[in-house]
Amino acid sequence: VTDVLDHVLGQSRAVGELRRHLAHPSHAYLFVGPPGSGLREALVGFAAGLQCENAGCGNCESCRLVLSGADTDVVFVERRGLSWSVDELREAERVGRRRPLGRGYLVVVLENIEFAAAGQSPAMTVLLKSLEDPPARTIYLLTAEEVPSVLSTIESRCVRVNFGPLSDEAVARYLQQDGVDEERSLQVASAASGNLRRAQILVRDHDMEQRLAFWRSVPERLDGTNARAVALTGEILSLVETALEPLVALQEQELAQLKENATAMGQRSLPRRDEIEAGFKREQRRFRIDDLRFGLATLTNVYQERLHSGLETTPPTSRSLERAQGAVTAIEEIAKASRSFSQNVNETLQLTDLFVSLSQS
Numbered sequence: 001v002t003d004v005l006d007h008v009l010g011q012s013r014a015v016g017e018l019r020r021h022l023a024h025p026s027h028a029y030l031f032v033g034p035p036g037s038g039l040r041e042a043l044v045g046f047a048a049g050l051q052c053e054n055a056g057c058g059n060c061e062s063c064r065l066v067l068s069g070a071d072t073d074v075v076f077v078e079r080r081g082l083s084w085s086v087d088e089l090r091e092a093e094r095v096g097r098r099r100p101l102g103r104g105y106l107v108v109v110l111e112n113i114e115f116a117a118a119g120q121s122p123a124m125t126v127l128l129k130s131l132e133d134p135p136a137r138t139i140y141l142l143t144a145e146e147v148p149s150v151l152s153t154i155e156s157r158c159v160r161v162n163f164g165p166l167s168d169e170a171v172a173r174y175l176q177q178d179g180v181d182e183e184r185s186l187q188v189a190s191a192a193s194g195n196l197r198r199a200q201i202l203v204r205d206h207d208m209e210q211r212l213a214f215w216r217s218v219p220e221r222l223d224g225t226n227a228r229a230v231a232l233t234g235e236i237l238s239l240v241e242t243a244l245e246p247l248v249a250l251q252e253q254e255l256a257q258l259k260e261n262a263t264a265m266g267q268r269s270l271p272r273r274d275e276i277e278a279g280f281k282r283e284q285r286r287f288r289i290d291d292l293r294f295g296l297a298t299l300t301n302v303y304q305e306r307l308h309s310g311l312e313t314t315p316p317t318s319r320s321l322e323r324a325q326g327a328v329t330a331i332e333e334i335a336k337a338s339r340s341f342s343q344n345v346n347e348t349l350q351l352t353d354l355f356v357s358l359s360q361s
């Protein structure tokens with residue numbers, strides 16, 4: 001028997017718990033797991049299971065409506081900024097008060113609820129109020145990558161379902177079913193560290209080796225001039241631009257699939273299209289930052305090798321000690337830059353500054 005929760009990869013324990021809850025669901029759930037561990041798939045599958053009269057058969061009208069994003073009783077509340085605003089959470093509360101239009105439940109979804117934690121007590125109060133006493137046919141589905149202690153009251157009002165990072169075998173098997181050969185699937189799975197989404201991007205990324213080689217060559221290319229620091233920054237940012245292409249291609253493929261599903265369900269246009277596209281943009285910004293951090297980690301390795309070779313020189317010379325000291329300073333500078341990368345930092349300035357200071361160490 002296949003059903004809507006069968007599509008959730010490698011999370012049999014979480015899926016088992018969710019299946020048990022379908023018959024008598026609680027009023028709020030908190031799905032917790034790292035990126036790419038299948039939270040979204042589990043959430044949509046569970047929502048379909050809630051609406052279906054056969055516990056999520058995957059074939060009936062109710063299931064297909066939820067899976068294609070066309071069920072008007074499954075409402076994704078959209079987060080527009082970096083953190084949840086009071087207005088957005090009020091909107092969630094307002095939505096949660098209305099009656100479902102169909103015979104099933106009204107399902108209100110808030111993804112990445114950890115972004116309500118940024119010291120915004122008014123937002124938190126609104127969210128707590130929604131979860132305290134929702135109408136009988138309303139169910140809240142929340143997700144979070146992690147649950148900071150400020151969210152413990154929110155957590156205490158939900159059934160928590162944990163998702164772990166996927167095993168390399170599960171990711172490799174998935175890629176193989178997608179037509180990737182065994183050797184490459186194992187290689188990509190191990191580089192993706194349990195994140196299926198990252199694996200799907202990496203398997204399409206044929207320039208990763210070249211990008212890492214470039215990062216490794218940065219120390220020897222620096223010549224102490226600002227002009228060189230600026231030039232290297234430009235080259236790296238254009239490599240990151242290229243690195244985005246596989247992600248953009250994957251997103252386009254997903255959008256086409258969603259449109260096809262919507263057409264098959266008789267929809268004239270794709271429901272929630274703006275939200276989907278905003279989500280894609282967020283994912284791209286995040287990917288850029290992750291890729292830059294990955295590059296900085298590679299650069300750190302180069303200086304760590306320098307540090308070790310400086311310390312291993314026997315007997316130590318003033319030249320080798322100086323080299324080791326320079327490497328320590330460089331590693332600290334890189335760590336500082338890596339921490340400061342966030343969605344609203346000026347990447348060009350940040351990288352140029354880093355390269356200028358590395359020229360001096």
Ligand SMILES: [Zn+2]
Binds near residue numbers: 055056058061063064
């Ligand atoms: Zn069904």
